Every structure is written in C-alpha cells, then in structure tokens.
Ligand SMILES: Cc1ncc(C[n+]2csc(CCOP(=O)(O)OP(=O)(O)O)c2C)c(N)n1
C-alpha cells in the first residue's frame with residue numbers, strides 16, 4: 001500500500017503549485033541544495049530550476065522583506081523559515097509590511113506570499129527551537145494562519161495558501177513530518193478558515209489543531225471506553241478560525257475544551273473561549289476549559305518536556321472537570 | 325546647455341523640484357490648520373534627489389521610499405489630487421486615506437510606498453528587483469534610504485543579498501547628516517563607500533542638491549543596473565533644511581548649520597539653469613496645479629467607517 005508522508009505532502013503541494021503557476025517561487029535557508037531541514041523541499045530545484053528555487057543566506061529579515069517586494073511585483077513567493085523561533089528576525093516584514101499593505105495602500109494591491117515554517121516541541125530542542133507562536137500572527141489583522149495536522153491537510157492548506165492573494169503563514173509541526181497515512185484517493189485544496197470534525201461525539205467538544213490533536217485523540221479513545229463520546233474538531237485554520245463550526249459543535253455537546261501546545265495564557269484557546277462565552281453562552285452546561293503549556297519557556301529535559309506539552313492525562317483531567 | 329534636449333531636461337527637473345517644494349509648503353499650511361492627521365516629515369532642501377533619481381526611471385521601474393517620501397511619490401508620478409487627498413486622509417486619496425503621509429503609494433506607477441519603519445523599504449525593493457529579474461522585465465528597483473538607516477543591520481543583509489544574486493537594484497542614500505535629532509556622525513562609525521566596497525558594490529557619490537548632477541549620475545548608474553551589472557549605490561549628499569518633522573523646535577541644532585543649508589538650496593540652483601521667462605512660466609503653472617489639488621483635497625469626502633475594514637483581506 002502506498003503511503004503519504006507529511007513532508008512529502010508539503011513537497012507535493014509546492015511542486016503542483018509551481019507546475020501550475022510559473023510565478024510561484026521558493027526561497028529560504030537550505031531549501032534548494034539540501035532540500036530543507038525536514039526534507040520538505042527536496043528535489044524542487046531540480047524540477048523547477050535554480051531561478052525559482054533558491055538557497056538564501058541566513059538573513060531572515062531581508063528574505064521575508066524580499067518576499068513582500070516580490071509579491072508586490074508579480075511573483076507568488078513561498079519562503080521557508082526553518083523554525084518559527086527565527087521569525088523574530090523577520091517580524092517587521094510580516095507585521096508592519098505584509099500584513100498592512102493592502103489596508104494602508106487603500107486596496108491598490110494584495111501581498112500574495114506564503115511563509116512556511118514549523119513549530120512545536122517533543123524533540124528536546126529547547127526554548128529557542130520549540131515554541132508555538134501562532135497566536136502572535138493570528139493577532140495581526142491582515143495575516144492568515146493555518147496549522148495542518150495531517151498529510152492531506154498539509155497538502156490542501158498549503159495549496160490554498162499559495163493561491164490565496166493575501167499573506168498566509170503555514171505552520172507545520174516538526175513532530176509531524178514523518179507521520180504517514182494511506183495515500184488518499186484525492187488531495188483537494190482545502191479552504192482556509194474551515195475546521196474539520198475528526199470524530200463525532202455528543203458529550204463534549206474538544207477543539208484543537210496541529211500535533212496536539214494526537215493527545216486529544218488518545219484522550220477521546222480512553223473516554224469512549226467509559227461511554228463518553230468526544231467530538232473532536234481540527235481547527236486547521238487559526239486565522240480566520242471557524243467560529244460557526246465550533247458553535248455548531250458546542251450546540252451539540254454543550255461542553256467545550258480547547259487544547260493546544262502553545263502557552264495557554266493569551267493564546268488561541270483564550271480567543272475561542274471568549275467568543276464562545278459570548279455567542280455560545282446559552283449552549284454552555286459547564287465552564288469552557290483550556291489545556292495548553294504552562295507559562296514558562298519550553299524545557300529541554302525529556303522528563304520536563306513530557307509534562308510541559310499537552311498530553312492525554314491532563315486532557316482527561318480537564319474532561320472530567322467538564323463532565324462533573 | 326543649449327541643446328533642445330538639455331533645455332527640456334532642465335525644465336522638467338526644475339518643475340519637479342518646484343512641485344515638491346510648493347506641495348510641501350502647502351502641507352505645512354494644511355498641517356497648521358489641523359487638516360492633516362499625525363505628523364509629517366518634509367523634504368525641503370532634499371527635493372533634487374527625488375527629482376533627479378526619478379528622472380532616470382521608467383514607469384515600470386519600482387521604488388521603495390522612507391518616512392520622508394512625499395517627494396519620491398510626486399516625482400514617481402503620483403497625481404497631485406491623489407497626493408493631497410491622501411495627506412488629508414480623504415477617500416479619494418492615493419491610498420483612499422488609509423495611508424497618509426508615511427504610506428503614500430501608487431503601485432500602478434511603481435511607487436511601492438513610503439515607509440514608517442526605518443530601513444524596511446530596502447528588502448522590499450530587493451524583492452521587487454528579484455521579480456523583475458525572474459520575470460525578465462526590463463526594469464530596475466530603487467531602494468531609497470536615509471543615512472540614519474545605515475545603522476540598521478538590515479542594510480548589510482540587503483547589500484549582501486543584492487550582490488550575491490546580482491539583483492537589478494539601486495540603493496539611493498539621502499545623506500542629510502541627520503537621523504532624527506542626532507547628527508549621524510554621532511551614530512555611525514563607517515562610511516557608505518567603504519561598506520559598498522566590502523560588498524563589492526559600486527558606489528557613486530553626488531551633490532544631492534544639484535538636480536542636474538543627480539539626474540546625470542542616476543541615469544548613468546541606472547543604465548548599468550538595467551544592463552544586468554548588478555546592484556549599485558548612489559549616495560546623495562543633501563540638506564535637511566527643516567526639522568525632523570514639521571514643527572520640530574530643533575533644539576540643539578546650530579543656527580549656522582541651518583543657514584549653510586539654505587545657501588545650498590536645490591531650488592535656486594535648478595532655477596539657474598533656466599531663462600527667466602521659462603522659470604516664471606513653470607512657476608505659474610505649478611502654483612496653479614498645487615492650488616487646484618489643495619482645493620480638490622479640501623473638498624474631498626472622508627472615508628466611510630462602514631467600509632473601513634473591507635480591504636484588510638482580498639478574500
Ligand atoms: C525601525 C525604526 N526605528 C526608529 C524609528 C524612528 N525614526 C523615524 S525617522 C528616524 C530617523 C531616520 O533618519 P534617516 O534614515 O537618516 O532619515 P531622515 O529622517 O534623515 O530623512 C527615526 C529614528 C522608525 N521610524 N523606525
């Protein structure tokens with residue numbers, strides 16, 4: 001049986017997009033010769049040439065700023081920033097330039113660029129290589145943010161990001177690159193802003209995204225053995241996020257938890273909880289709970305990192321509070 | 325001088341320098357009236373850089389500018405109605421009143437925006453140059469920056485990348501000796517020619533208050549970049565006659581420095597290349613154009629709140 005690996009899905013999305021549109025270009029550190037830190041860009045330079053697939057020097061601020069200018073002048077650049085932690089050097093180009101240009105230039109232009117990066121822990125990579133910073137970007141009007149959790153989403157969301165006329169940050173997860181699924185019959189482009197119900201259930205809703213969904217699925221399996229049916233929503237897209245899908249699920253289960261690997265405080269979960277407490281108030285039979293990382297930098301030691309990341313145990317504990 | 329083309333060029337350059345000067349003088353009045361939101365950075369004394377550099381460009385060439393970008397926008401072809409309406413925050417402004425002074429942009433004319441962030445326009449110009457290169461356009465990109473931006477690390481990243489990829493980009497430094505309220509010789513220990521040499525990039529210096537000199541040097545340098553010679557730097561030594569922003573009390577600035585700047589006035593020098601009737605004719609025309617544009621902007625309606633958020637995303 002042929003299988004589809006997450007990093008191969010990412011690669012195929014770029015290859016298909018580049019074949020379909022000669023204005024799509026790719027650049028970043030080690031994307032051309034080495035094929036990317038996680039192998040997601042392997043072979044693309046051979047397919048599309050050194051003009052369109054380029055290794056850059058280690059100059060994040062310049063290369064992301066360059067993507068903005070390229071997007072304004074007729075290209076559709078994809079830039080790989082190999083760790084989301086390195087986006088700190090590129091923040092001006094993302095936040096002050098790409099995100100605002102369409103608005104501040106009175107809709108004269110859009111900025112069709114994609115920033116591919118990856119986040120997350122589990123590999124002992126420490127405080128400067130494990131962060132989940134998606135909420136930073138979701139907080140900035142003008143940006144779109146997606147977090148694919150599986151190979152098909154990695155393909156479908158990246159294709160959508162590349163054709164999208166606005167800047168999109170595609171955040172992959174380092175622990176997902178080697179994950180695989182049976183080769184799907186078809187790989188559709190997935191709409192940005194739409195969540196997916198991964199598991200239907202009637203007793204509680206867990207909204208999550210990215211690699212944290214694995215712990216959520218484990219917890220749901222345990223709960224199922226006890227006769228508790230969890231509805232799992234994969235948000236897929238963080239900005240915009242699928243408010244309607246979350247509300248519809250809440251209306252079915254009346255109990256809501258949000259799980260993410262990012263620090264819990266001021267995170268994506270906080271936004272979802274606040275919105276649902278407002279527009280979903282009448283549906284709620286229990287307080288909305290969040291499970292995320294504690295307010296501290298990511299640890300290196302395995303013993304600490306295991307506890308730091310959301311896991312089936314703390315999700316189960318929260319579920320029991322929710323159902324009590 | 326004497327050839328028809330030289331006379332035409334001198335007229336054209338004087339007209340641009342004068343238009344920028346009169347436009348910014350009008351802005352000072354409008355600001356004092358409370359009609360301009362925020363603060364504005366005037367380029368009085370520096371107009372010859374904008375006029376001379378843009379004279380070397382075609383409409384498909386692209387430019388990124390700075391917080392002091394009014395002159396660049398006007399010289400790149402932004403219409404005066406759109407310019408003044410934008411400065412007044414009106415819906416008929418170049419950016420529908422959403423950008424204002426520090427974000428004047430006219431994408432259709434290759435003016436990719438003034439910029440409120442020091443040095444931020446440089447990599448954008450690089451990207452535009454990359455697009456020109458990959459798409460096989462006969463075009464160059466121009467990154468305008470102030471001498472203060474030389475202290476930003478981004479300049480180094482951009483010079484390195486531009487050379488590495490042989491990008492069709494011209495870096496234009498408006499060296500006015502100031503970065504906000506501190507002379508740049510108290511901020512920066514290196515000179516741009518040495519930095520350029522370290523990156524293997526040609527560096528040309530010019531008196532930025534002599535519009536004819538700027539125009540001919542720019543034409544020469546742009547031609548080289550256009551032919552595929554890779555990046556170049558044009559350093560224009562110029563004078564910021566006023567303060568950092570309009571209304572800046574300029575505490576601690578030596579009055580002699582201001583007087584010396586006035587003596588190098590690029591407007592007077594540009595005028596000297598023309599006959600009196602020629603200059604007077606241009607002056608009458610420019611004065612009328614500015615008056616009409618200011619009247620247009622004053623009467624223009626403000627943007628509507630109802631569609632204020634509509635352009636954040638395309639879809
Ligand atoms: C990144 C950043 N830092 C600081 C500022 C505040 N600031 C605005 S203009 C300016 C001085 C810039 O000097 P220069 O580049 O020489 O331009 P000039 O004002 O002389 O035209 C500063 C520090 C800013 N806008 N952006």
Ligand SMILES: [Mg+2]
Pocket residue numbers: 470471472498499500501502503504508
């Ligand atoms: Mg300066």
